[in-house]
Amino acid sequence: MEKIYQILEQNRLEKYYNGFCNVGVKDERDFIDGINDETLVNMGFTQVEKNRFKKMKEAIQRFRAPQQEVYKTSSNMQKSLKTFVLRYTYPHCAEPKEIRDMDPAHNTVEDLMLRICYQEGIGNSKAVCLYTVEGMPLTDDPFFNTWSLTDRHIENGNELYAIFTPKENLVVNLQVPKRPQQELLDISGEDIVQCHIMLKGDYEVKMDLESDTIKDLRQKLSNESGIPENVLHYKSNPVGGTLKAAGISAESPVHFYLTSFPEDNQDYHESVNFFYNDITPSVQQTQKGLSTFYSTLHTIKYKYSGDGFKKVIGYIRKLSGCNPLAQSLYQQMCKNIMGTKTQKF
Known part of the structure; x- marks a missing residue:
């Protein structure tokens, strides 16, 4: 029931928590098939609150895959489509979490990101970045986040790594491109x-x-x-x-x-830009502490990098359990490949 309260709180409807409990709401599916306009009126919802509830209901439906289709054979036996399961973990997560009710052909990476934030009760001030289990970033480019899970080769049984970061770190002057309308172009040419x-x-x-x-x-x-x-x-x-x-x-x-990044802005990770203090830490730090950290990292990069640093990265991977951290350091220190801003988080 804690999740029910979190959902209502995110939509500024938490004052109706007891009312929903009294009418039998036990999980988010009950909001979809168990609550109608008459119930909302009886609970004293204003029109503005009804609009919030509608938006909340649409979000829940978006996060859930369509009901698994059922096919009947000539012998009246039934079988359902294979359930799509993803697992994810994050820093200090005791054990991997599961997501079971997404449709990989229709749900997008953006849907998955929103679903994880929703499932973890992450407030509006933070967002999530996703990485493969090996530590490679999946959500660097907002254009690819509009692709389906299938198109991004996120498969049944995959395990992902999530890092939650302040939303301002992801604010970029980009608009997700829209698909072009079919235009009558000049098709001349042999x-x-x-x-x-x-x-x-x-x-x-x-x-x-x-x-x-x-x-x-x-x-x-x-x-x-x-x-x-x-x-x-x-x-x-x-x-x-x-x-x-x-x-x-x-x-x-x-x-x-x-x-979706402009051609003149694709080399964010070149030169010393990766070592600039241009992100907001999830845990508050002093400017002096951040300056010391970036300066030290920059010095290590140019004095001690190379294959000899692999053992250090191995220790970091084992101690932290954070593959994205180890992968980012491996690219920086051993391969001389500058990381992306998402890897910097």
């Missing part, structure tokens, strides 16, 4: 250009190599693939205006990668 988009596959686009530019190719590829144009980025730096001048031909594929 040259078939083969394009490969990371994680999405191959596409063919009709172009005029003599006159079309990379911008034209991105626009047509966006229309063909359904991927927003501003997250499609050409892997090479074109040296000329036209496709032909950029060295693009019908014989070799053109590679595009996906990111």
